[in-house]
Amino acid sequence: MSDKRKSPPLTGVEVVKRARQGEDRALIQKQSRTSSLSSSVISLQGAHSAEVLDVKFSPDGQFIAAGSADHTVSLWETYGGNRNIGILAGHSRAVSSVEWAASADEPTLISGSADSTLIVWNARTGQKLRRLRGHKGIVNSVACTRSGRPMVASGSDDGRVLLWDLDERHFVDALHFGYPITAVQFSEDGTQLFVGGVDNAIHVMDVASKQRQYSLRGHLDTIASLRLSRSGTHLLSSALDDTVRIWDVRPFAPEPQPGDSSSPRLYRTLTGAPSGFENLLIKAAWSSDGERVASGGADRTCTIWDVETGKILYKLPGHRGSCTAVDLHPLEPIVLSASTDRTLLLGEILPE
Numbered sequence: 001m002s003d004k005r006k007s008p009p010l011t012g013v014e015v016v017k018r019a020r021q022g023e024d025r026a027l028i029q030k031q032s033r034t035s036s037l038s039s040s041v042i043s044l045q046g047a048h049s050a051e052v053l054d055v056k057f058s059p060d061g062q063f064i065a066a067g068s069a070d071h072t073v074s075l076w077e078t079y080g081g082n083r084n085i086g087i088l089a090g091h092s093r094a095v096s097s098v099e100w101a102a103s104a105d106e107p108t109l110i111s112g113s114a115d116s117t118l119i120v121w122n123a124r125t126g127q128k129l130r131r132l133r134g135h136k137g138i139v140n141s142v143a144c145t146r147s148g149r150p151m152v153a154s155g156s157d158d159g160r161v162l163l164w165d166l167d168e169r170h171f172v173d174a175l176h177f178g179y180p181i182t183a184v185q186f187s188e189d190g191t192q193l194f195v196g197g198v199d200n201a202i203h204v205m206d207v208a209s210k211q212r213q214y215s216l217r218g219h220l221d222t223i224a225s226l227r228l229s230r231s232g233t234h235l236l237s238s239a240l241d242d243t244v245r246i247w248d249v250r251p252f253a254p255e256p257q258p259g260d261s262s263s264p265r266l267y268r269t270l271t272g273a274p275s276g277f278e279n280l281l282i283k284a285a286w287s288s289d290g291e292r293v294a295s296g297g298a299d300r301t302c303t304i305w306d307v308e309t310g311k312i313l314y315k316l317p318g319h320r321g322s323c324t325a326v327d328l329h330p331l332e333p334i335v336l337s338a339s340t341d342r343t344l345l346l347g348e349i350l351p352e
Contacts, residue, residue, distance in 0.1 A: 034348045035332040036079055041318065044344040047074040047084045052338035053094060054283060054325045059102045061330045063123065065109050066344055067095030073111050075123060078329075082346070086126045090119050096281070097142040101150060101166065108166070112139035112154055120166060134162050134171045140182045140281060141225070145190035151207075153193055155181030161195055163207070175210055177203075182281055183223045187249070188232025194249070196223025202237055204249070214255045216247050218263045224275065225283040225325075229290045234267060236293055238284040244270040244295050246307065270305045272312050273297035276322060280340075283325035291352050294335060296323030302337045304349065318345050 033040065050069035057064060057078065063085075064076040073088040073095055093114035100123075101108040107123040118132040118139060137157030145151045152164040157180040162171040175195070183196035192213070193205045202216040202223060221240035228235055228249075235247040246268040254264035275282055276298025284295035292313065294304045302323050304314040314335075321340030328335055333351045338344050 034351055035329075035334050037334060037346060037348060038080065038082070040348045042082055042346040043318075044076055044082060044084070044346065045342065047076075047087060048072070048342045050094075050342060051321070051340040052324060052342060052344060053096050053281075054098050055327055055336055055338040055344060056098050056100055057327050057329055057336060058100050058107065058123070059330065061332065061334075063107070064336060064344070065098045065100065065123070066338055067098040067111055068342075069094040071095065071113075071115075073098055073109065073121070075109075075126075076344070078334075078346070088119075088121055088126060088128075090128050090131070091115050091117070093138075096138065096140055099142045099144050099152075101144045101152070102146050110142050110144065110152055112142040114138040116156070116158075118142060118152070118154055118164070130169050132164055132169065132171070134174075135160070137180070140180070141184045143184045143186050143193075143226075145186050146188060148190045151186070151190060153184045153186060155184040155195065155197070157181075161193065161205075173207075173210070175205060183226040183237070185226035185228050185235065188228065192249075194226050194228075194235055196226055196237060196239075198222045200239070200241075202226065202235070202247070216263065216265055218245060218266050218269070219243065221275075222279075222281075224281040227283075227285055229286050230288055231290055234290065236284050236286055238273075238275075238282055238295050240275045240279065242271065242274050244273060244284050244293065244305070246270070246293065268307065268310050270295075270310055272305075272315070273301075273303040274299050278322060278340075280322055280324055282323070285327045287328045287352075288330045289352060292328065294326045294328055296326050296337060296339075298322045300339070302326050302335060302345075304335065314349060316345075316347060316349075318347070319343065 048068040054067040075086040091113040097112040116135040120129040135156040141155040161175040163173040181197040185194045219239040224238045273295040302316040319339035325338045
């Protein structure tokens, strides 16, 4: 498949393309489909009146949540007719981060907002379960534990990371940094918290003691997003320095020594997805098998890299504004992207 997004096929028409001379003796070739989507590229639009700032597949891949500067969260079906099944309204300012709570019994979504609050939603019913108050600035990032005690971390412009129990309305702990925090992510077992901010570094914190264990340095500008690989061994970071980096966060990997400017835990530096001049916190994502990573870009494309080689596999166009966030489907070769053009795009890519 070409690395450009293709137009959706007409209903009932088999997608074909002309063979290049010398490639095959046939005049036409079938374009193989690689997913259960109804079309190879699907545009999800009409739900938002302002920029879409974050987007995530549900843990089972059946649903999509998108947070927007219009103060709302939209919910979509990934398959079938790709219906917009709900608009969650409750914030008074832009929704900057959305996260599914994987360990919850009911499909639960957490949204963080520039109104300084988080809201916990029942994604099946659309019911607002509780509003979490405690921050005094924009909430830039929300993360949930994958296992164990269901906890939520939120990073804010107020210089704090607050830790929340999903069963409580008040935060149970706070980590103070003194400068805006723009990205948070739990470790696989929830005992560590990765924290990024405007100091350009990623700090690895012990959740129980609130002590810093070590820091990952290499980015030259604000950390925009943090995502952990499914295996829990590597951390993906995007930043406003036009790079995406992969870090080895296994317990016994080499740790930086005091005064050492090198980064022994840095596995790969990826380029090709510009962050632009809008200071958008452009978000990156892993594939489920850890072999690919993707990021949005100010050049209106979604870039996908091969983790092992660091080479760009795809530059996917289609948006008419900066691509602000991406996610990769947990089960199929599908990429999801969001944009300042107020739309989402679903597209097939080739399997590994």
